[in-house]
Amino acid sequence: MSEPLAGPAESAGGLAVRGADAVDRSAPASVRQDLVARGVPGRLAGQDPTLWGPAAAAGAKLRLGWLDTHRRSRELLPQLAELTAELDGLDHVVLAGTGGSSLAAEATARTLGRPLTVLDSTDPGQVRAALADRLERTVVVVSGKSAATVETDSHRRAYWQAFLDAGMTEAETARHFVVVTDPGSALEATANELGVLTIPADPQVGGGYAALTAFGLVPTALAGVPVADLLDEADALAGALGRDRDNPGLALGAALGAAATTGRATVALVPDGTGAEGLGDWAEQLIAESTGKAGMGLLPVVVEAPDAPGAAGPDVLTISYGGALAPGRAPAVGAAVAVNGPLGAHFLTWEYATAVAAVTLGVDPFDEPDVAASQEHTARLLGAGVPAETPSFTEGAVEVHAPDGFPTDLGGVLRRLLDGLGDDGYLAVTAYLDRSADAAVAGLRALLAGATGRPVTFGWGPRHPHATGQYHLGGPPVGSYLQVTGAATTDLPVPGRPYTFGELQAAQAAGDRQAVAGRGRAVLRLHLTERAAGVAQLLDAAGRTRT
Template sequence: MIEAAVGGARVSVHGPLAEDAETLRDQLIDDRVPTGITERKLSMWPPSVAADVVPRMTWLDLPTSSSDLPSVVHGLAAERAELDRVVLLGMGGSSLAAEVIAVAAEQPLRVLDTTDPHQVLAVMAEEPARLLVVLASKSGETIESESLSRVFVDHLRLHLGEAAATRHIVAITDPGSHLHATAMQAGYACVLSDPMVGGRFSALGPFGLVAPGLLGADIAAVVREAAAVRPSLASDADNPGLLLGAALVAAAERGRDKLLLYAEGATARGLPDWVEQLVSESTGKDGRGILPVIGSAQTAAPADAVRVVLGVSPRGTADIVVDAPLGAQFLLWEYATTVASHRLGVNPFDQPNVEESKINTRAVLAGEHADSGEAPVLVTDAVEVHLNPGRTGGPARFERLEEVFQWLLTMSEPVGYLAVMAFLDRSGDQRVAQLVHRLRERTSRPVTFGWGPRFLHSSGQLHKGGPPTGTFLQITAAVAGDVRVPGRPFGLAELQAAQAEGDRLALARRGRPVVRLHLRDRQAGIDELIAAARRWS
């Protein structure tokens, strides 16, 4: 076992991985990687990416530059004390860290990182006079956030009047962005972020801190926890971020390029979802990448995976343990991910294949992609099965849903993974997790799960840009009622369908095997999937 500890944070590496991690850590020190990162040296990055990477390293400054932010947020909250239902509209890095902080603080933050009308309508049904809506977007032009902003601004103005609605809205964005201009014109309170800090590295800035702070979470403590470990990141000795990065890379270079993540302890409960986005979107490109898989202590780890515990772990149950307060966890993982990206030779701050799915979505909405007209390969009472078999080909038809699941798992052998992507209601359709659990029981390969379109800003980058070993199960569904997007020629249901189709196109064009299960009746369809999984023997 090898460990590094400082400022209340401890990273330990166990078992055979410890020796490899120590060797690689020493090599990284010889290559002056710790100071190369903290001093932002161009020379440590490939010339093709250095000019883009180095200016975007200002996330290292957030433990200091965010020190005054808690007082600003406290002032905003005090002026709106009666608005106790905080709703955060934001995608990926604009909402994930905020959700983690709120969960740890046991604060009821409502995060809408979805275009599912059912989920949105449930929030709109709450008392408008108590809503405080946080619009979080670096640009203000991300299609999900922009559409949800239009929906909720219109909703508040309709019920409260235009003047009164203004104090129910807080914007978080970059200076000079479309959202910044909108906020200034409309008179919304606005908190500006550092434009050079990418969304997934912004946990310790306004995108991570404002929304939970408005609910009373102790965001000042989160900043202090990060500040306590920040000096160690320039050190060779007792640098927990360096050891964590070395362990991730050492495992990947030995063929163990999958991280089975699970949390131990209340403060770490939401962290795996945030780490999943950070690692997968940062490393998953150019055919390379590290695949996070969110599980539990009971989840079986494939031979090509390492167990990573966030929090305190019983001795002998994990390969890597990151035991640190929340603010330190954020900073250590950002640093370790940068180390891993450096070693993999990729730019940790871009997401080219996320942009590809966005382009496809816009094309579908504009009618530029004609429906393929392909007949389903199986139709049951409530489910249609559509197949893009990939380069290896697939069956012309399936007779039962069980055969669909069996084919998917067969395609993920011997070294791949199965990704389940549900364009459903994250609040109301959680029973789909029973299907994921059953699939995990039936294979030794990793099975990941993501809610759409949330995962498009997270693991979706690795799906398309990372190693070409994924097999994909997409679940879409009919909607009972749509939500009109003011000023746009589409509603949320059409947008959600276009996002699913845009991502399916991106995967299919790469020859990835994709099955789409369309639930013609949402609840009956989920019932059928679960029943088929239970019958499967």
């Protein structure tokens, strides 16, 4: 992947999309011309809820506020400035939230170099480490639409108890919290009971599209990000979104739609080294949850680098992304499409393009009909307990729970899983481990992708099921699943609940397995009885699958 893109860029507001026209021309009939003929650019910019069909219209009418939320969000700026000054001295910002809005905040902080701890894991070791980190200087942003989201509720409880255990009064503890939620939600009621400040989110915007609402702006503003710049960047682009030409959102959306309907439904998201750190993780959840339903969808794969396995292929649309570039310069990463520009413009462009791709696919981008399955299984297992499972065999520090008929050695099991993908399958790897202490396990993605030649995704549980579960459960039924779990050497209670974080994590992992197995997908679970040794052993076995 070394050839730069040729041809003119389609740009607005400092953001440029290159290569999209060539993708559209590769289709038997131009997707873009069809979208223009149907008036989609102007209708979408005008928030027409009928674009995705009559069944989607009622829901879409309540969820199109992302198109101009960057303007309404300006009303938050004085309050955020005042809050930042009031919380002077609380310089360790923890975001307790999950899903698209937390991924947007993480991408913003990483791209702009501001410290932000995103806690979306239930791993007891990771939670314990977060609680021990500069507690007296910590402000916790509890972010979500419901008080019932089990991860967010558990984190709130754990931090509240930690502040009390540190000798703070309830009033002093309340000062260390900020809640971001929809007006009138159960989470707002909980915050009011505790005396915690609530900042209302935009009720016209769903979580996946909430990057430029309070969900994305509050934690990053407290972390020192000049969030007004993000809103300015989005506003500079917004005027182009109703146009038939010089509309980078339309160009990208038409390319996605053309790829999806011509056998290139895997989208490799590749950083080009010019900035926008973490943007791929956010775009992954946006594309997966918006398009993966009714047996259709685009499979996004976050790839580590342009030369990493899985970054290209005959059925892959390779899209590179990065920060603003000088006029006339294109990144030499060999992508089919390159998207470059400021972060605020990126957020709005990808949201618009994903909604446009959903028009071509004929699916409702704002509906998630399948994503609750894992959560329902988890709730049941928390009440009844996770049933004991006997491993198929144990090899070193790895307990193998394999489908019937699989080999009885770790390398053979992995090879059988990859061989079963066939010519059109993909593998989703989810690790219910500590994202910091067990970070090396993420290397599985590239190793397995290099061994199979088929798409391989990687994510951390329970973040990954929240972000991409809609695709895996509702998209094309061709996925196989590798789940990695690990023994917890020290557990941590969830205050006020009859379970621990370790028990919650185990229930979530089991609920995830049951949800995907219930859809007829192949599931392989590898349980690490000793994490460091198990990770090393697993990486070694995965590396040997290539030989």
